[in-house]
Amino acid sequence: MPKIPHRLYLTEDQMPRQWYNLRADMKEQPDPMLNPQTLKPVTEQDLYPIFCEELAHQELDETNRYIDIPEEILEEYMIYRPSPLIRAYNLEKSLDTPAKIYYKFEGNNTSGSHKLNSAIAQAYYAKKQGIKRLTTETGAGQWGTALAEACSYFGLELDVFQVKCSYEQKPFRRAIMEVFDANVTPSPSMTTEAGRKILAENPDTTGSLGCAISEAVEKALTTESCRYVLGSVLNQVLLHQSIIGLESKTAMEILGEYPDIVIGCAGGGSNLGGLIAPFMQDKLTGKANPKILAVEPASCPSLTRGKYAYDFCDTGKVTPLARMYTLGAGFIPAANHAGGLRYHGMSPILSKLYHDGYMQAISVQQTDVFDAAVYFAQKETILPAPESAHAIRAAIDEAIKCREAGEAKTILFGLTGTGYFDMTAYSSHRAKTMQNYIPTDEELEKGFKSLPKIKGIQK
Numbered sequence: 001m002p003k004i005p006h007r008l009y010l011t012e013d014q015m016p017r018q019w020y021n022l023r024a025d026m027k028e029q030p031d032p033m034l035n036p037q038t039l040k041p042v043t044e045q046d047l048y049p050i051f052c053e054e055l056a057h058q059e060l061d062e063t064n065r066y067i068d069i070p071e072e073i074l075e076e077y078m079i080y081r082p083s084p085l086i087r088a089y090n091l092e093k094s095l096d097t098p099a100k101i102y103y104k105f106e107g108n109n110t111s112g113s114h115k116l117n118s119a120i121a122q123a124y125y126a127k128k129q130g131i132k133r134l135t136t137e138t139g140a141g142q143w144g145t146a147l148a149e150a151c152s153y154f155g156l157e158l159d160v161f162q163v164k165c166s167y168e169q170k171p172f173r174r175a176i177m178e179v180f181d182a183n184v185t186p187s188p189s190m191t192t193e194a195g196r197k198i199l200a201e202n203p204d205t206t207g208s209l210g211c212a213i214s215e216a217v218e219k220a221l222t223t224e225s226c227r228y229v230l231g232s233v234l235n236q237v238l239l240h241q242s243i244i245g246l247e248s249k250t251a252m253e254i255l256g257e258y259p260d261i262v263i264g265c266a267g268g269g270s271n272l273g274g275l276i277a278p279f280m281q282d283k284l285t286g287k288a289n290p291k292i293l294a295v296e297p298a299s300c301p302s303l304t305r306g307k308y309a310y311d312f313c314d315t316g317k318v319t320p321l322a323r324m325y326t327l328g329a330g331f332i333p334a335a336n337h338a339g340g341l342r343y344h345g346m347s348p349i350l351s352k353l354y355h356d357g358y359m360q361a362i363s364v365q366q367t368d369v370f371d372a373a374v375y376f377a378q379k380e381t382i383l384p385a386p387e388s389a390h391a392i393r394a395a396i397d398e399a400i401k402c403r404e405a406g407e408a409k410t411i412l413f414g415l416t417g418t419g420y421f422d423m424t425a426y427s428s429h430r431a432k433t434m435q436n437y438i439p440t441d442e443e444l445e446k447g448f449k450s451l452p453k454i455k456g457i458q459k
Helices: 053-060 071-077 089-095 116-129 142-154 164-169 171-179 193-201 209-221 235-254 270-285 348-355 366-380 386-405 423-430 441-448
Strands: 018-020 066-068 085-087 100-105 133-138 157-163 183-187 226-228 261-265 291-297 307-312 321-326 360-364 410-415
Touching (some): 018 235, 018 270, 053 235, 071 116, 085 235, 089 386, 100 386, 116 235, 133 142, 142 171, 157 164, 157 171, 164 171, 164 183, 171 183, 183 209, 209 226, 235 270, 235 410, 261 386, 270 291, 270 410, 291 386, 321 348, 360 386, 386 410
Parallel strands (some): 100 410, 133 157, 157 183, 261 291, 261 410, 291 360
Antiparallel strands (some): 018 066, 085 100, 307 321
């Protein structure tokens, strides 16, 4: 029997009671979000019409290193947390690698992903403020599912704008949101001014997260006692998701381990930022120097091929401007891209860390991702979400490098959720009808041309 257990669950007493705010240890802060009307840094008050007041405060907090998790949120967390840290013994054996591979599994809840960590927090703060209704967008459907659950817990109504191609490809994601009484609309739609404008310009569009954000924000601003919430990208979301990394670090300390390489899939940045948070803290403070690797789809390569610039967070250009790695707010990934991670930009925090050299990034093709997903499922018995499989792909490749170099490194990756609602994509992969799509430089340039020109800041 192995000396280290296959999986380690922390006790409830060992679960973190505080979130970690990565910005408090950053040498340089991300550039401030800008008010789209004044082009001046946003204030908390600027955000109040969109976000709950406490969430607006968290969004702009650069100084408080640790923030207490309210007891009501902890009670909900304890339904499914702490989540397990798992040693991938079978995967290691099949790869014949000297590397030790660990993964943090966030799929042990009905939403099937890490998204519930922030959904519960955001719904709680809305309820506490007396808000009656929330709006949001969802791409692959994991965030919409998680928020539907959280709103059900706290008795809030919810409107979800689901990216149209996902709405059509994943009917059971829509069904589970509706089980929790969410109203789900394919985006872009004719129910909002933003949606009607996008459809007028591109009637055949399959949608994007940028489109869905525009519709959800408009709905929030035009509905009484309603606020908008977002499942990734924002500083507040990375804060809530830090519980992933904090639990991971505590579990590895119990095992006497520390990762040489930390790997996360990268779309908007929620799970990646959460997983790496305490390890990035060590890197920033000089306590350790792990390799931190972001893995994104080749069809939506914001970090590896995007520009570090101010851009709108939505296609309708109504949100604040954020400086981030971006493909342009008008960029829409190919409809045959089934791997999630479809957002045109990247978290400003992660963008700044990448820009300053604290982390690395790679992009991978869709068929390679699903090859890794199937291989992992056959060895470790968990069917991974396509998003998670991006991290699996990189973890396998790093383990092979260890075999070739004879290096016994310790690898930690985030298994963000399960893939049971993604069987259409898995079937396409098995039937060998799945296609790769990599945008050309000319296609990306169209998106870059839409970047806003800001006098004195961005030409």
